[in-house]
Amino acid sequence: MSFICDLHVTKSEMTALDKVMENAHTRLSGTLINNSNVINPSILCHVSAETVAGYNYMDIPNFKRKYFITDITALTEETCIVSGHVDVLSTYKDDIRKNTAIVGRSETKYNMYLDDNTIKTDAQTVIKTLNNFNGGNFTNGTICLVVVG
Numbered sequence: 001m002s003f004i005c006d007l008h009v010t011k012s013e014m015t016a017l018d019k020v021m022e023n024a025h026t027r028l029s030g031t032l033i034n035n036s037n038v039i040n041p042s043i044l045c046h047v048s049a050e051t052v053a054g055y056n057y058m059d060i061p062n063f064k065r066k067y068f069i070t071d072i073t074a075l076t077e078e079t080c081i082v083s084g085h086v087d088v089l090s091t092y093k094d095d096i097r098k099n100t101a102i103v104g105r106s107e108t109k110y111n112m113y114l115d116d117n118t119i120k121t122d123a124q125t126v127i128k129t130l131n132n133f134n135g136g137n138f139t140n141g142t143i144c145l146v147v148v149g
Helices: 093-098
Strands: 002-010 021-032 042-045 057-060 065-076 079-086
Touching: none
Parallel strands: none
Antiparallel strands: 002 021, 002 057, 021 042, 042 079, 057 065, 065 079
């Protein structure tokens, strides 16, 4: 199966939802190699590896997905294999933006107000009776409640 593959250069972080593409752009025609799949495609292209060496991102319209280029292997002077891995964030960014959610925990940030049993909460009751608190007169049945924390 032969299809079109657009190669790009991006300096955006891998975790960025919107990747910013540089001006460089090459359109290739390639054939999918047998042991590859839509998630990790390997494409046989009839160009030299030097032609595609500077690219790190690709778009395959037939698959409706965007990919990080993971490897470029030269077979001959005019044939190479371009391998990639799907960029899930850019591929599905429109669907991601439509969702509303509360993210309770991530690798580095979390919401302490959401009880998810990961951080144990502790509530201890400490009752202290103080006589003649601060010089006050509590003989007539008056109660003073002090709450700390």
